[in-house]
Amino acid sequence: MAAATDIPTDTGERQAGAIAHFFDATVLRDYANGELDRAIALLGWRGGRVHEGVHQARKSLRRTRAVVALGTPMLGPGAALIDREVRRVNRRLSKMRDAQALVETLDRLIRRVKIPDELPVLRRARRTAARERAEIARRELAEDPGLAEKRAMLTTLRAALPALPWDALTETRVHDALDLGLVRIETGGARARATGRDQDWHRWRRRVRRLSQQHRALGDQIPDIGFAKKRCKSLAMLLGEAQDYALLSENCGRRSIFSEPDRHLLATLADGGTQRVRERVERSLTVPAAVPVE
Numbered sequence: 001m002a003a004a005t006d007i008p009t010d011t012g013e014r015q016a017g018a019i020a021h022f023f024d025a026t027v028l029r030d031y032a033n034g035e036l037d038r039a040i041a042l043l044g045w046r047g048g049r050v051h052e053g054v055h056q057a058r059k060s061l062r063r064t065r066a067v068v069a070l071g072t073p074m075l076g077p078g079a080a081l082i083d084r085e086v087r088r089v090n091r092r093l094s095k096m097r098d099a100q101a102l103v104e105t106l107d108r109l110i111r112r113v114k115i116p117d118e119l120p121v122l123r124r125a126r127r128t129a130a131r132e133r134a135e136i137a138r139r140e141l142a143e144d145p146g147l148a149e150k151r152a153m154l155t156t157l158r159a160a161l162p163a164l165p166w167d168a169l170t171e172t173r174v175h176d177a178l179d180l181g182l183v184r185i186e187t188g189g190a191r192a193r194a195t196g197r198d199q200d201w202h203r204w205r206r207r208v209r210r211l212s213q214q215h216r217a218l219g220d221q222i223p224d225i226g227f228a229k230k231r232c233k234s235l236a237m238l239l240g241e242a243q244d245y246a247l248l249s250e251n252c253g254r255r256s257i258f259s260e261p262d263r264h265l266l267a268t269l270a271d272g273g274t275q276r277v278r279e280r281v282e283r284s285l286t287v288p289a290a291v292p293v294e
Helices: 011-020 025-042 047-071 077-092 094-112 118-143 145-163 171-195 198-218 223-250 260-284
Strands: none
Touching: 025 047, 025 145, 025 198, 047 077, 047 094, 047 118, 047 145, 047 171, 047 198, 077 094, 077 145, 094 118, 094 223, 118 145, 118 260, 171 198, 171 223, 198 223, 223 260
16 A cells, blocks of 8 residues: 555545435434434443443444534534533543453453463453452542433533534535545554554544544445445554553553553563554555455
């Protein structure tokens, strides 16, 4: 691949396809409404399900924001307000989400482990992370019992979302937003691969994830982005795996919840995993989308 992602848009296909189908912005409106409804319901989960509820709710909130971003600025100033407040709620859930993410990362690494000596370390780390997750949830729920305050805010935003001028959102505007997303992926990927810094790789991942979420929200409404959808989804999966190792490495610093011997072993595992996945990402950028990268 000549570029960082090789996710092209085909202007000729776009023009030909515009005659063959009808774009309906209400599909995006209904999708965003549904994701906000889902987030509100998930934040109502109780007991041991609260961790997964927060995790899934934050996914839905990101999907909502991705759809709103497709309509900016056509959706008016109200869209910016909704986006800002959804983002604020999402950030306020970040401590619980980060704790859940670490447990899930360790679960995935336990399933993927190939060196038997690493398994006991990962299992101990998983138990420690689960205890920390429970403590963080206890503190957060003490401040906002049942996450009622956050759910109330989202309910207010949900009432406002359908009132945005969705009929002003055109297929051309959506294409422009998708093209901008591709440019942002291109620049983010070039920067991440040049610097090798975890924060740049994470930023690249967020940009790829957003574009993939926008593709998902659009469904089959814009046929000529099919190739881009496949490439973006594939890249998002690889960058998500790289993020697992980055998250583990981040939790092996001076303030780590893990014991010192385990911390050093986990950091070594994270470094090795990061290198392998990044090499796979590089290979994925030089092969056709249909070819799996091992």
